[in-house]
Amino acid sequence: MLDLAQSGAVLTAALVDVPSVSRDEARLADLVEAALRRYPALVVERDGNVVLARTELGRTQRLALAGHLDTVPIAGNMPSTRSDGRLAGCGTSDMKAGVAVQLRLAHLVGSGALTPRADLTWIFYDCEELDADSNGLGRIAGERPAALAADLAIVLEPTSGLVEGGCQGTLRAVITVPGVRAHSARSWLGENAIHAAAPVLARLAAYQARAVTVDGLTYREGLNAVGIAGGVAGNVIPDMCSVTVNFRFAPDRSEADAHAHVRGVFEEWDLQIVDSAPGARPGLDSPLPRAFAAAVGGAPQPKYGWTDVARFATLGIPALNFGPGDPNLAHKPEEYVEVARIADAETAFVRFLED
16 A cells, blocks of 8 residues: 655655556556545546546635656666665656655645645546557546646646746658669669658758747757668668658647648658647746746746646646656656655645645
């Protein structure tokens, strides 16, 4: 059993020591569900490997706290270890330290130690580290959006203890360059598709990405090749080459705008968009998000990357990223979290909820 009365650092270690690689979250979801059901003040339900809990205190505002239970594959970094003020192990930063903070707040509210100014909803979900269609939060947003209803959502992704507003949108596209197959000994009889892809790479190398300020936060875009494929055999002129590009776009662009922009950059070639997700604006333009940022302290930063704040934004819910982990350590074998940041994050939430 998980003991939510323990410190955030001890609880993080306990969570890390339960393997929960994407699609294998059931055991950890069982433990989270059982721990939350010990508090009569919380209404708890299970939907697949998503665990939802909420208070019904009759407050005029509601805060949603979202964190994913899954990790990337284990890389020789389990069980957790602790030394020199750091807790190391798979998922410590991304994002079991954040999940531990969620659970600590559930304990404080459920035990009566904290009387919050807002009602709370906790969402613990699966498959965040996989493709967008597998994401547990996305499934709930599509099937049961009312379960996520809130005046403000906080996604406890790693942010090194700073508020990060919004997120970039992302898309992947595959550019296909044709050629004519021939024997390499008679290459003049063919057209080399790999050679013909050179102008695509030159276009990428010359591309000038924007840096754009959105609601006071500056986002940097990026358009980059992330894969290239072609070739038939060691003695064959290839008749096809494909270049996969990734566009990270600022949240002032819609998905449709981003699609049109990429198609315009590569208008001479056949291009297929294979995956995309919208960005989210910073969400700091109303009183409640600003009050949360003030409780955390420090200057809010833009989120470089895509996070599930975009799912809340699509539902019309302001959302921020805030968690104790370090995003630069996510997915690394040497991943760790600073123990002090776990306690600091809990304190910031308590300060906000008591204000």
